[in-house]
Amino acid sequence: MTTDLRHRIARRAAHDLPDGAYVNLGIGLPTLVAGHTPPSREIIFHSENGLLGVGPPPPPGAEDTDLVNAGKQPVTLLPGAAVFHHNDAFVMMRGGHLDYALLGGFQVSAGGDLANWSLGETTKAPAVGGAMDLAAGAKQVWVLMEHTTKSGEPRIVERCTYPLTAPGVVRRIYTELAVIDVGVELVVRELADGITFGFVQARTGARLVAVK
């Protein structure tokens, strides 16, 4: 997916975050969301390694190796930020204190199951990090991902074939084609410019319905 498309997805998701939301951004595509929140809103970003109120990256040369985010990239702190230890960072997740976790995804099922931590390879070691904690703990889980795999296989499926991160947790999916709410049904809330419902359905492995 092009950088432009990735930013478009991130911008679209950022637009839906309300003022005052506490948000954790997963590594990869979701990280881009921070750069697209409307300036009129205060969004407080949480990092699993013990930061709340994460600001933009520092200017080149001003990096501090003691101040990084979950992706180990240098960050800054906004006025009002707080630093805490790792356990408190996960109390925030597991205790349901984060309003939104915006995560990447390999697959999302019609029932909201999320697979985003392992491709089920047996030769390489698995690595889970905070993915399961976020998926199980945040008040709302939104997934930002490409609509299909590089080879064109749907990522939105009846049942995930990759190992699950958490069952039944995804509430919304943002792709380059559509915004889809996950509930009793998969409801296409919005189509990208020039994209038809049929185009999206043809690239989706589960039944979609149009928003009423």
Add this chain to the structure above:
Amino acid sequence: MTTDLRHRIARRAAHDLPDGAYVNLGIGLPTLVAGHTPPSREIIFHSENGLLGVGPPPPPGAEDTDLVNAGKQPVTLLPGAAVFHHNDAFVMMRGGHLDYALLGGFQVSAGGDLANWSLGETTKAPAVGGAMDLAAGAKQVWVLMEHTTKSGEPRIVERCTYPLTAPGVVRRIYTELAVIDVGVELVVRELADGITFGFVQARTGARLVAVK
């Protein structure tokens, strides 16, 4: 018991605390121990309400209502002190980080059971505070108490008749008559000046043995 006798018990126990010990003093008689530790030793006192490195009471007029100990009495902090929240205070207890808990007692059994929180009254409400946490969590529990009740009944007994604080936790007992180690047997380690073994045994509800 006279103030003098109470201080004598406290002084005797204080003498046995090694340099560098982390100690929690129960309310009542054990509180007096702080005033009797040899100046050559650094003993770090813990308070269940979130203090480590508790110092002596402030001079009159210098009390700070935000700085109190477990007995709600004004205290001071020594250089090197730390302030933390209530949960961390009990992590220190429950996690086995305190070397000694010096507690008052109603009864101690031959097997080291401690009863020090309730007289089993049914009309008055029970109150337990941190007694059970300390008794179950400290590396060593020492009990400081009068050898008998006001009416002369032994407090060291075969089996406690009062509700237990914790079973099998007491390692040593300090009374105005003796210092007694609690292990497979109750071993009288030391007698107070002018006190005979027989005198102590006659006031004790369980079999004592003399130290070898």
Add this chain to the structure above:
Amino acid sequence: MIDKIVPDLAAALAGVGDGATILVGGFGETGVPFALLQGVVRSGVRNLVLVSNNSGVADKGVSQLLQLGRVRKIICSYPRSAGSVVFDQVYARGDLELELVPQGTLTERIRAGGAGIGGFFTRTGVGTELTRGRETRVIDGQTYVLEHPLRGDVALIKGELGDRWGNLTYRLSARNFGPVMAPAATLTIAQVRRIVALGDIDPEHVITPGLFVNRVWACDE
């Protein structure tokens, strides 16, 4: 813009209603949010369940709520203490349900409530009447008892400094239950001695991060 600062006591307590379970910070008189409790008294709410280490001294705060018959149940570790006259009377009359919990288990249950822990095993209280009949388990040769999380509809706590994002500091041993209770309630309300500008509290010195706090009210107490 996030602004958790409320202008007055009424705004601080808006929505605190009959039947609420309220976590009340403080140990003895230290760190008790007396001004907020005074507001609860005035609001007239009743049938409350209070979670508080102590049961109030003299005739203010928790004591006053007890005296006025507003409390259905109290969950605490040390209800009886010097000056707990009101509690003693109300309890003796049989007008109050008491759940007595060892202090470390009380704070750990509240911590679990805020941390999303469904239950935990502790050795505290094993073999005593406070855990009689409860589920136990032998782990590595030691007996543990299963304890359950405790949450509040409301937490009332007292901080030292607060800012508009809800970040809090505490003063000395007035810290006690505040940082433990703040995460464990649906609505966490802090009275603070002073409001400061965002950024005035060093991020490394924040004790309760703002996401655990819903309202901050400055009160000269």
Add this chain to the structure above:
Amino acid sequence: MIDKIVPDLAAALAGVGDGATILVGGFGETGVPFALLQGVVRSGVRNLVLVSNNSGVADKGVSQLLQLGRVRKIICSYPRSAGSVVFDQVYARGDLELELVPQGTLTERIRAGGAGIGGFFTRTGVGTELTRGRETRVIDGQTYVLEHPLRGDVALIKGELGDRWGNLTYRLSARNFGPVMAPAATLTIAQVRRIVALGDIDPEHVITPGLFVNRVWACDE
């Protein structure tokens, strides 16, 4: 007199022996006690069990221990990351036992180890292969899995300031696992950037109280 300050690396690591379970602080490269790990490398100890969020990057610290075949098992949440070349090789050879734990469960298990908690129920990982076959329980309609405490013989952590009582502060996000691991080991060793006099750290700003720390070693890293 209490003096937990040790003069050199050898004194810091005295008694760390073969077969030890070592909790290693840090997240990525931030807050990792590299100088202490370098000492462990030099000491030649082997057959280690490491508990560490990551599995090392490049060729220092945990990576170096892995490369030298000193590690029997690693318990971590995110072993594979950019630069974890050594881990990938050693793991592919089948020379290393890996216990993969979700990060929040890892930190909570270590916390339980230090807090005297015998086990706890969490929703994290339920319905995934990481908890397959494990004891679960439905609490208030939600499924939880039982997790066990994790302790170390040794904890190696990195602080910012330290004093002779063992009190520690940390710098920014280098705090991460330090305060969690310090209470959970029999022998907790901290490398710090600067030793300060007793009392120089404000009691309210102490992050790890000294009773959780056995040795403090100043190291210009």
